[in-house]
Amino acid sequence: MRYNTLGIQVTNTCNMACPHCITDSSPSARGDLDWDEIERAIRSAASHVDGICVTGGEPLLKRELTFGIIRLTRELGLRSSMVTNGYWSRTRQTAERIMGELDAAGLDKLAVSYDQFHDRLVSPVSLEQLVQAGAATSMELQIQYCGARQDTAYHTARDVADRYDIELTTAEVLPFGRGRDLVAAPVTNDVDAVPNEPCGVVTRPVLTPEGELFTCCGPARDADSTSPLRLPAASGTEVGDALGSGETSSILNVIHNHGPRSLLDQLSEETRARVTENLRDTSMCSLCRAITDDREAVAELNASLASEQYRHVALAAVLRQTQDTLTTDTER
Amino acid sequence: MRPDARPCQTPVTTSPAGTQWVLIPDSDEAAVVVVNDTGYRVLAQCDGTRSLREITExxxxxxxxxxxxxxxxxxHVHRCGLVTLTEHSTPCSQRSG
Amino acid sequence: MHEESEPSERPAVVATFSKEDLVNDLPEVVTPHIHTVQNS
Incomplete structure (x- = not known):
């Protein structure tokens, strides 16, 4: 499987403390990556990824690191992206200035988080100022909404995205990070309700301020120490090797090719029952974590998938080629 | 294969996977092949102008x-449809069929 | 910076697969599930 982007989580600190935050970021959260580690990691990973995504926390609280990453990404010929909460677009002048600086540094894509949690600090006017300023640049813009799509923030995001003809991505709140407390619905063990689809997140690894490397930018952060979602990289220079080892992992390739639901069929009845008991909700991510955190499940999967390892690798390559063809056709 | 045979790689999409490479042919008749890094380097030399002997050197x-x-x-990769052979030095881009 | 090492192993085909079989094994939905990072 070919990785899409390597996320560089420059900091845990954020000037917001959204109740759904998967990284538990907040003003009091501490932990930053330093430049030496970032540079080693990006250079080491360059041949394994298509792009680098600066994330956090709020990346622009670490302005020097963030701009350094964007410039290095461009220098290496990779695609650069960044996720921000957009706090800096409170005035039109500031929005235009920072957008101009990001554009000049070579940022290819900017995603702004906006939903009922983020809108406590970022107003609809600020969101529009940010998008308006971005529309004058060559950057691709995206609004990322998280929630049930029934609140005012969703309608604001939809309206701005439509008027400026930019992409709006939506997702449900996941029961991970601080979101675990937010998703208070009773735990359901209905594994049949979990979507049976390939996972696009497992190809988006992230390096955290703690120096941990996960193959998934989502809910892998507190994964079991032996989880296949956790890639072994003791230092920045080893990030590329760690990514390389993940590329041929049968479990990761099956998650990428078919999704975690297809792993269930490979498990013994007893293990499948235990995994199902550990579901936090019916999201793919919950099932993925329930399987990959279960050491016996991982051992069973490693044994049953071993003989087909290169078939999974080859299928992942064919799937990626098909997805790339679709993307190219859409862009035409 | 004769030492003066000049292999020419057929059009493929390559995808790295750890220390291996997945080669996906444009043609539906050819096979999808996983090769090691040395195999990948050999195929990179197969431009229709270099002979087996020159590639080996x-x-x-x-x-x-x-x-x-x-x-x-x-x-092996010839049987999989990933290279064609000729004894004349002709760049792959100028070959027909 | 690491120097690139010379290839020391002989060239090898690790595995071969019918392209048609692989294409038939592709999931029905090829647009993958992607969720937002849920933070900025």
Whole structure:
């Protein structure tokens, strides 16, 4: 499987403390990556990824690191992206200035988080100022909404995205990070309700301020120490090797090719029952974590998938080629 | 394969996977092949102008890789439809069929 | 910076697969599930 982007989580600190935050970021959260580690990691990973995504926390609280990453990404010929909460677009002048600086540094894509949690600090006017300023640049813009799509923030995001003809991505709140407390619905063990689809997140690894490397930018952060979602990289220079080892992992390739639901069929009845008991909700991510955190499940999967390892690798390559063809056709 | 055979790689999409490479042919008749890094380097030399002997000389620098081993590899990928062969030096882009 | 090492192993085909078989094994939905990072 070919990785899409390597996320560089420059900091845990954020000037917001959204109740759904998967990284538990907040003003009091501490932990930053330093430049030496970032540079080693990006250079080491360059041949394994298509792009680098600066994330956090709020990346622009670490302005020097963030701009350094964007410039290095461009220098290496990779695609650069960044996720921000957009706090800096409170005035039109500031929005235009920072957008101009990001554009000049070579940022290819900017995603702004906006939903009922983020809108406590970022107003609809600020969101529009940010998008308006971005529309004058060559950057691709995206609004990322998280929630049930029934609140005012969703309608604001939809309206701005439509008027400026930019992409709006939506997702449900996941029961991970601080979101675990937010998703208070009773735990359901209905594994049949979990979507049976390939996972696009497992190809988006992230390096955290703690120096941990996960193959998934989502809910892998507190994964079991032996989880296949956790890639072994003791230092920045080893990030590329760690990514390389993940590329041929049968479990990761099956998650990428078919999704975690297809792993269930490979498990013994007893293990499948235990995994199902550990579901936090019916999201793919919950099932993925329930399987990959279960050491016996991982051992069973490693044994049953071993003989087909290169078939999974080859299928992942064919799937990626098909997805790339679709993307190219859409862009035409 | 004769030492003066000049293999030409057919159009493929390559995708790295750890220390291997997945080669996906444009043609539906050819096979999807996973090769090791040396195999990938050999195929990168197959531009229709270099002979088996010349390719081996390039790849074997600093190693004990033999012409026979490169020949065996190229025979295998030839059967998979990933290379065509000729005895004349013609760049792949100028070959027909 | 690491120097690139010379290839020391002989060239090898690790595995081969019918392209048609692989294409038939592709999931029905090829647009993958992607969720937002849920933070900025």
């Amino acid at each position: 390039t790849i074997a620098v600093g190693t004990n890789i033999t012409e026979n081993e490169v020949s065996t590899f190229l025979d």
